[in-house]
Amino acid sequence: MQMQQIRERFSQVEQCVDAAAQxxxxxxxxxxxxxxxLNELEQESDHAVQVAEQQQSEEQIRQCVTKMEKIGDRAMQACSQGGYVDEQVQNAVRQARKAISTLKQQLH
Incomplete structure (x- = not known):
């Protein structure tokens, strides 16, 4: 995947993460x-964008995405184990997690 495409995908992921945080x-x-x-996810998303903008190696980018995926998994668990969570919040978290997963698949 070309670096420009990676940056575009990160932008999409970042939008989903920001929407979930909002x-x-x-x-x-x-x-x-x-x-x-979600705070951790926003921070890691910002870091991943910086890594992509600095045109770091794809391995470093993959590491960022893997870390984001793990944080996304924890967020999903928090939605299901934390008692009542608004359905819109759950959907936003799911969308962010799906965007991260899609990006990870495209990088491999």
């Missing part, structure tokens, strides 16, 4: 664990 902020009934995961 939904989380707007909802009152979000477990702290989910908030923490």
């Amino acid at each position: 939904m989380c902020e707007m909802s009152k009934d979000v477990p702290d664990r989910l908030r923490t995961c």
Whole structure:
């Protein structure tokens, strides 16, 4: 995959992550664990974009995406184990996790 395509995909992932974080902020009934995961996901997403913009190796980019995927998994668990979580928040988290997974598949 070309670096420009990777940056575009990261942009899409970042939009999904940001949307999930915004939904989380707007909802009152979000477990702290989910908030923490989404904050970590935003930070790692920002880091991944920087790595891609600096045209680091694809291996470094893959590592960032793998880390994002693990954080996304924890966020999904927090949605299902944290009691009631608004359906819109759950959907936003699912979309972010799916975008990360799709990017990971495209990188391999």
